[in-house]
Amino acid sequence: MNIPGQDFYKVLAESALRAIRLCQPLRVPTTGYDRWKDLQLNFDLNKMLKG
Amino acid sequence: MKNVFFLFFLFVVFFAKSSFALVEIDITRGNLNPLPIAVSPLYVESKSSEVLKELEVGSEIAKIIETNLSRSGLFSPLEKDSFVQKPDIAHLKPRFEDWKLIKAQALITGKVNITSEKLRIEFRLWDVLAAKEIMALAFTTVPDNWRRVAHIITDKIYKRLTGEDGYFDTRIIYVAEKGPKNQRIKKLAIMDQDGKNTKYLTLGNELVLTPRFNPTNQMVTYMSYFRNLPRVYLLDIETGVQEVVGEFPGMTFAPRFSPDGKKIIMSFAKDGNSDIFTMNLETRVVERITEHPAIDTSPSYSPDGKYICFNSDRSGYQQIYVMRSDGSDVKRITFGQGIYGTPVWSPRGDLIAFTKMYKNRFYIGVMRIDGSGERLLTENYYQEAPSWSPNGRVLIFYRETKSGSQGEGFSATLWSIDLTGYNERLVETLTDASDPSWSSLLSK
Numbered sequence: 001m002n003i004p005g006q007d008f009y010k011v012l013a014e015s016a017l018r019a020i021r022l023c024q025p026l027r028v029p030t031t032g033y034d035r036w037k038d039l040q041l042n043f044d045l046n047k048m049l050k051g
Numbered sequence: 052m053k054n055v056f057f058l059f060f061l062f063v064v065f066f067a068k069s070s071f072a073l074v075e076i077d078i079t080r081g082n083l084n085p086l087p088i089a090v091s092p093l094y095v096e097s098k099s100s101e102v103l104k105e106l107e108v109g110s111e112i113a114k115i116i117e118t119n120l121s122r123s124g125l126f127s128p129l130e131k132d133s134f135v136q137k138p139d140i141a142h143l144k145p146r147f148e149d150w151k152l153i154k155a156q157a158l159i160t161g162k163v164n165i166t167s168e169k170l171r172i173e174f175r176l177w178d179v180l181a182a183k184e185i186m187a188l189a190f191t192t193v194p195d196n197w198r199r200v201a202h203i204i205t206d207k208i209y210k211r212l213t214g215e216d217g218y219f220d221t222r223i224i225y226v227a228e229k230g231p232k233n234q235r236i237k238k239l240a241i242m243d244q245d246g247k248n249t250k251y252l253t254l255g256n257e258l259v260l261t262p263r264f265n266p267t268n269q270m271v272t273y274m275s276y277f278r279n280l281p282r283v284y285l286l287d288i289e290t291g292v293q294e295v296v297g298e299f300p301g302m303t304f305a306p307r308f309s310p311d312g313k314k315i316i317m318s319f320a321k322d323g324n325s326d327i328f329t330m331n332l333e334t335r336v337v338e339r340i341t342e343h344p345a346i347d348t349s350p351s352y353s354p355d356g357k358y359i360c361f362n363s364d365r366s367g368y369q370q371i372y373v374m375r376s377d378g379s380d381v382k383r384i385t386f387g388q389g390i391y392g393t394p395v396w397s398p399r400g401d402l403i404a405f406t407k408m409y410k411n412r413f414y415i416g417v418m419r420i421d422g423s424g425e426r427l428l429t430e431n432y433y434q435e436a437p438s439w440s441p442n443g444r445v446l447i448f449y450r451e452t453k454s455g456s457q458g459e460g461f462s463a464t465l466w467s468i469d470l471t472g473y474n475e476r477l478v479e480t481l482t483d484a485s486d487p488s489w490s491s492l493l494s495k
Contacts, residue, residue, distance in 0.1 A: 011214035014178065014185075018156055019078070021180040040075045047079035 085127040090117045093161035094138035109163045115201035119219045124474030147182040170194040218440035222490045224262045228483040232458030246479040265308040268490040272306040297330045310356045318348040340378040360394040384422030399443035406435040428472040441491045445469045449485040
């Protein structure tokens with residue numbers, strides 16, 4: 001899905017961003033900031049559709 | 052499948068792929084709740100001399116948009132009582148914190164102005180959580196067109212937020228019914244998809260059945276009686292001119308247009324046998340498509356015009372078949388229990404909708420074009436004849452109630468259901484109604 005320009009990409013990306021904003025503020029560990037300061041979020045459409 | 056695009060996602064699986072690497076979070080589930088949306092009443096500019104009229108139009112337009120979005124099942128419009136910001140201020144620049152507080156994720160604002168018999172409507176769509184405008188459009192039209200503009204605006208919003216075309220600026224043609232069951236008066240009627248602006252196209256002197264739009268929504272083909280014989284008719288909606296289709300020496304029925312609108316496909320019955328024929332509306336050339344001693348009927352083209360689905364009792368029971376549009380390569384696609392009828396190819400091309408009867412109950416369902424993946428969406432005492440919304444997401448059909456021996460308690464109503472099977476709605480009509488058919492989008 002990670003192909004800009006596809007019909008549904010924009011909608012999906014915006015929906016994912018909404019989800020992230022809704023989850024804020026995130027509850028995160030109080031230690032180890034260096035380890036989790038950068039997060040990579042993978043929105044896996046295949047698994048969602050199977051679920 | 053497309054539901055996923057309306058979701059906000061939940062953090063479900065949280066793990067680090069390695070303690071030293073970047074932390075990755077896989078989000079593997081979504082939330083299926085409809086998107087909370089705030090539709091602010093359209094602000095009316097006070098400069099106009101017709102303030103009162105505008106005032107009504109402004110909130111009426113907001114109501115139509117709200118009803119459309121709500122009926123789609125994908126949006127949940129919020130109560131206006133909870134809105135803090137005034138429509139005019141919100142339209143200029145919303146205070147996103149206020150809208151976030153009432154859980155709105157999207158916001159629609161707008162402005163109406165009537166000057167010199169022209170109606171100008173502008174609207175904006177805002178992403179509340181991202182705190183930005185994501186669409187802004189304006190329409191100028193004649194004041195009488197205000198309902199249609201509300202539907203067009205809904206289509207724009209629906210497409211912007213879901214990625215797929217809407218189906219709100221559309222019309223439904225159906226058979227309006229009145230009177231006792233054994234003396235029903237049936238007229239062709241046309242209305243907006245929300246049940247408003249009903250117009251009758253025939254007087255009710257003759258029985259009418261199975262009306263279908265052509266691709267440009269200007270013509271309708273249907274079955275009526277001519278010299279006591281069921282015949283396929285063609286009607287020009289604007290001019291009201293009707294004609295019998297072709298010179299068939301027997302009954303013709305179950306008509307539909309080809310996707311290019313150039314042909315009508317229908318059943319022709321003679322001496323107890325029914326086969327499928329087409330007639331080219333330009334050349335008037337008639338072509339036989341099936342030739343079988345069984346009853347072949349209810350043909351419907353695939354959107355590319357290359358295939359036809361139909362039902363036939365050639366196996367002993369009525370089942371659904373698919374063939375090439377020249378009649379070759381006939382394949383049976385239904386093998387489940389019960390009998391199948393009224394197959395209709397989805398405008399997306401991926402599914403066929405149908406009516407199924409099993410153990411005296413009627414079902415509306417969908418399946419893939421090879422017959423696999425059958426899903427029954429709704430069950431009832433009697434219901435049939437699904438017709439697709441132009442985006443292939445919703446089906447409209449009709450339902451009849453059981454009546455007593457004198458016909459008492461009988462009713463016929465239109466219903467819609469979406470592909471999830473959870474969003475079933477009554478479609479309100481002025482009279483009893485049957486045989487609905489959905490137009491394509493009026494403005495593309």
